[in-house]
Structures are given as structure tokens and as C-alpha cells.
Amino acid sequence: MAEALAFYSLAAFILGFAVLVITARNTVHSVLFLVVNFLFVAALYVVLHAEFLAVIQVLVYAGGIVVLYLFVVMLVNLKRPPEAHQDPRRRSRLGLVVSGIVLAQLVAIAAFSATQAAGGPAPVEASVPVAGNVELVGWQLYTTYLVPFEVASMLLLAAMIGAIILAKREL
Amino acid sequence: MVEIVIIPLLKIVIVLVAVLAGVAYLVLLERKVIAWVQVRLGPMRVGPHGILQPVADGLKLFLKEDITPARADRWVYTAAPIISLVPALIVFAVIPFGRDVHLFGLTVSLYVADINVGLLYIVSVASIGVYGLILAGYSSNSKYPLLSSLRASAQLISYEVAVTMTLVSVILLAGTLSMVGIVEAQREAGIWFFFAQPLAFAIYLIGGLAETNRSPFDLPEAEQELVGGFHTEYSGMRFAFFFLAEYANMIVISGVAATLFFGGWLPPFPNVAALSFLGFVPGWIWFLLKVLFFLYVFLWIRATLPRYRYDQLMRLGWKVLIPLAIANVILTGVATVWL
Numbered sequence: 001m002a003e004a005l006a007f008y009s010l011a012a013f014i015l016g017f018a019v020l021v022i023t024a025r026n027t028v029h030s031v032l033f034l035v036v037n038f039l040f041v042a043a044l045y046v047v048l049h050a051e052f053l054a055v056i057q058v059l060v061y062a063g064g065i066v067v068l069y070l071f072v073v074m075l076v077n078l079k080r081p082p083e084a085h086q087d088p089r090r091r092s093r094l095g096l097v098v099s100g101i102v103l104a105q106l107v108a109i110a111a112f113s114a115t116q117a118a119g120g121p122a123p124v125e126a127s128v129p130v131a132g133n134v135e136l137v138g139w140q141l142y143t144t145y146l147v148p149f150e151v152a153s154m155l156l157l158a159a160m161i162g163a164i165i166l167a168k169r170e171l
Numbered sequence: 172m173v174e175i176v177i178i179p180l181l182k183i184v185i186v187l188v189a190v191l192a193g194v195a196y197l198v199l200l201e202r203k204v205i206a207w208v209q210v211r212l213g214p215m216r217v218g219p220h221g222i223l224q225p226v227a228d229g230l231k232l233f234l235k236e237d238i239t240p241a242r243a244d245r246w247v248y249t250a251a252p253i254i255s256l257v258p259a260l261i262v263f264a265v266i267p268f269g270r271d272v273h274l275f276g277l278t279v280s281l282y283v284a285d286i287n288v289g290l291l292y293i294v295s296v297a298s299i300g301v302y303g304l305i306l307a308g309y310s311s312n313s314k315y316p317l318l319s320s321l322r323a324s325a326q327l328i329s330y331e332v333a334v335t336m337t338l339v340s341v342i343l344l345a346g347t348l349s350m351v352g353i354v355e356a357q358r359e360a361g362i363w364f365f366f367a368q369p370l371a372f373a374i375y376l377i378g379g380l381a382e383t384n385r386s387p388f389d390l391p392e393a394e395q396e397l398v399g400g401f402h403t404e405y406s407g408m409r410f411a412f413f414f415l416a417e418y419a420n421m422i423v424i425s426g427v428a429a430t431l432f433f434g435g436w437l438p439p440f441p442n443v444a445a446l447s448f449l450g451f452v453p454g455w456i457w458f459l460l461k462v463l464f465f466l467y468v469f470l471w472i473r474a475t476l477p478r479y480r481y482d483q484l485m486r487l488g489w490k491v492l493i494p495l496a497i498a499n500v501i502l503t504g505v506a507t508v509w510l
Contacts, residue, residue: 028247028309035302055291063298067305067328071321074309133287134348 195225235407252412255303259419269455323391334378336496354435379424425465
């Protein structure tokens with residue numbers, strides 16, 4: 001009961017701030033609403049007893065990624081999106097079409113998952129010899145998901161090298 | 172009921188009041204220490220030996236006119252000092268001041284909360300504090316604050332990496348992320364982690380100086396360079412918030428250093444039986460002494476060293492501290508597995 005209350009109120013805030021992100025006039029305000037959104041998602045993780053994920057969400061997303069977004073937004077100082085079409089009616093027609101397609105996809109996913117049997121993969125605690133949030137995540141990362149973990153780090157390295165090459169004036 | 176609601180509330184109130192009073196007197200202590208280093212006396216007029224100076228300062232800041240620049244972003248301008256101060260204060264929820272005391276038949280633990288990801292909570296909350304700086308500079312609608320806030324936040328996020336790496340090496344030794352667990356690990360190992368990880372401590376201290384914008388890394392708020400830095404356009408209580416946040420961050424860094432590297436509430440040499448008489452001094456007094464020692468080191472460094480130029484500062488962070496910190500993590504990991 002308390003969990004449902006917490007979940008629905010957090011979800012309302014998350015959705016509300018997400019709507020504010022896309023409707024804010026000022027781009028910096030939009031980024032700030034995104035930060036608050038991420039903080040509420042972290043609270044959702046805490047409700048789900050995934051405290052490690054919650055703190056990592058704040059540390060990496062809200063405290064790292066969005067800070068860099070904020071740098072770019074402040075320095076570039078956009079007044080309106082650069083590629084927006086001049087005619088507002090055509091813009092809103094295109095927006096309606098795209099959002100209709102996304103809505104259809106979401107409804108299809110929801111209907112499909114409602115017809116599936118309940119219960120997904122088995123909970124992890126049964127099969128690993130460690131207990132506790134951080135230990136479980138670490139164990140899974142280094143045994144079951146080792147290859148994706150290493151590939152993700154290669155991806156980050158490639159992104160970093162790409163950024164350095166793009167930014168440096170002479171190598 | 173009492174244990175779940177009243178006692179934590181009381182603890183929170185006590186911790187907040189103590190931290191705010193401590194911050195106010197830390198400002199006075201800084202002026203006194205720097206004065207003594209410079210062979211003068213510091214504030215002496217207000218109260219005996221200037222003891223009431225923080226009261227005078229607080230009253231002055233409270234009563235000052237609250238100015239908002241024209242065409243400043245009102246909401247963000249108002250929110251920035253709050254975003255700076257709140258993370259600095261909520262970190263004190265996980266810092267353990269001592270073990271347990273027995274009061275009125277209840278066993279009260281001397282920390283507000285012991286969460287199992289305590290150390291990571293501290294790092295993540297500190298990374299939220301960066302927003303206060305960025306938004307203050309942006310919302311002031313003025314050149315110097317914008318430049319300064321960009322520099323300050325770039326400095327903060329750079330040194331965050333090095334500091335987090337040193338914390339990782341401590342976690343490797345302790346085997347847990349909980350702050351109380353780390354102190355207990357030091358008690359079981361019998362030594363303070365400072366002796367096991369001197370390089371990590373050195374990097375942590377330097378990174379901590381940079382994280383709190385203290386000398387010699389205080390270019391973002393140096394008066395000679397950038398007028399007032401990111402808080403140029405702030406006056407009165409909002410300016411006081413930024414100051415409170417900076418000094419509270421100093422106390423946080425000292426508290427975390429005391430907990431992680433110097434044994435928290437443990438007396439010196441906890442494993443030497445001959446020195447067990449030191450256990451008669453309560454744990455929280457040891458903790459207080461260690462925190463005061465670190466605060467004194469902060470002030471001492473401020474009084475002594477000249478300021479880093481910004482490019483030297485960034486070079487130090489990225490090219491020296493981060494590789495050293497990562498090498499330390501690797502060495503610690505290897506040593507933990509093989510020894």
C-alpha cells in the first residue's frame with residue numbers, strides 16, 4: 001500500500017517534470033527540470049530497494065552527464081531549435097504523426113506484455129554466493145555480463161578519443 | 172515509535188545546529204589562524220578576542236539589502252544558493268561521529284543514518300553541489316560570474332574523478348561502502364587506513380582542497396582575478412549561503428578524511444593493548460580532534476601557498492592526480508588479492 005502510494009506519486013512527479021522538460025521555453029530551465037526528473041527516478045530506485053542504482057543514478061546521470069549538458073547549453077545559448085521549420089502548422093502536423101506512431105508502439109508493447117505470463121527471469125539472489133546491493137551488481141557485472149561490460153568500456157574509450165580528436169586544433 | 176521518529180529527528184536537529192554553528196566559528200577560526208601566521212591578531216574587537224565576530228557577521232549579512240540583477244533569471248538566481256547549501260548539509264546524515272552512547276536507557280548511535288552505500292551517497296551529493304556554482308554564474312547575467320562559474324565547475328568535476336578513485340582504493344581495503352563499516356574495518360585491521368594508503372590520502376587531500384574551491388585552488392572566487400567569482404552579484408543572506416556551503420563542504424571533506432583514513436572514532440593505535448587507556452576518551456572526541464586537525468591543515472595551507480593558475484590547476488588534476496589515483500587503485504587491488 002505504501003509502496004503503491006510512493007510509486008504513483010513519484011511517477012506523477014517524473015512524468016510532470018518530463019513534460020516540463022520539453023515544454024520549457026528556456027533551454028537552461030529545460031535541463032534543470034531534467035535534473036529534477038533524474039532525482040525522482042533515483043527515488044524510484046530507492047523504493048525498489050536498489051539503493052546502489054539510485055546513488056549511481058544521481059552520481060552519473062544527474063551529477064555528471066547533465067552537468068555537461070548544462071555547459072553546452074549555457075555556452076551555445078540557443079534561442080530556438082536550429083532546424084525547426086518556419087511554418088507552425090506543418091510543424092505540429094509532423095509532431096502529431098510522430099507522436100501517434102510512438103503511442104501506437106507503446107500501446108502494442110503494453111498489450112503484448114499484458115498477455116504474457118507473469119514473472120520474468122529468476123531473481124538473482126538464488127544463484128550467486130554474495131548478498132547485498134553492491135555485491136550483487138558487481139557479481140553479475142563480472143560473471144554473467146562480463147563481455148557487455150568490457151564492450152561498453154571500449155565504447156566509452158572510443159567516444160573519448162573521438163571527442164579529443166574533434167576538439168584539438170592540432171594533434 | 173520513539174526510536175523511529177523522535178530520535179532521528181533530534182539527531183538531525185543537533186547535527187544541523189552543530190554544523191551551522193561550527194561553520195560560523197570556522198570562519199572566525201580561519202581569520203584568526205591566517206592572522207597569527209601573518210604575525211597579527213585578527214578580529215579582536217567584537218567580544219573577548221573576537222569571539223562574537225560570527226554573530227556580528229551573521230547579523231550583518233541578515234540585514235543587508237537583497238539585490239537581484241536586472242534581467243537575471245529570477246528562479247534560477249534564487250535557487251542557486253539553495254542548491255549549493257543543501258547538499259553540503261545533507262551529507263552529514265551519513266558521517267559517523269561515534270559509535271553508541273547509552274542515554275536514558277536507550278542505545279543511541281552517533282550517526283543519523285548508516286546506509287549501505289554511504290560513501291557513494293557522499294560522492295553523489297557532492298556532485299549535485301556543482302549545480303549551485305554553475306547556476307549562480309549563469310543566472311547572474313554578468314560576465315565575471317559566468318566565466319568564474321564555468322571554471323569552478325570544470326575544476327570541480329575534474330577533481331571529482333581523482334577523489335572518487337582514492338575512495339575506491341579505500342573501499343577495496345574495507346570491503347564495504349558503508350561509513351560505519353569502513354571504521355569497523357579499520358578497527359578489525361588494527362591500523363588506520365592512512366598507513367595502508369598514504370598515496371590515496373595525499374591525493375584525497377589535494378582533491379578535497381580543489382573540490383571545496385580552497386587555496387591554492389581558489390581561482391574561481393579569487394578577488395584579484397574575477398572580482399568575486401560566481402557569487403559577485405549575490406548579497407546578504409544568499410551570499411551567506413554560498414559561504415556556508417563552502418565551509419560546510421570543508422567540514423565534510425575533513426570528516427570524510429577522518430572517517431576513511433584516520434579511523435573515525437577510533438583512538439590512535441587501536442590494536443596496541445598498552446594504549447587501550449586511550450579508549451576512556453569517548454569516540455566522538457577523537458573524531459572531533461581529527462576533524463579539527465584537518466580543518467587546521469586547510470587553513471594552514473591557505474595561509475601559506477600561492478594560488479594555482481587555472482591551466483596549471485587543470486593540468487594537475489588530469490595529468491597528475493588521476494593517473495596516480497588509478498595506479499593506486501590497481502596496486503591496491505593487486506595487493507588485496509595477493510596478500
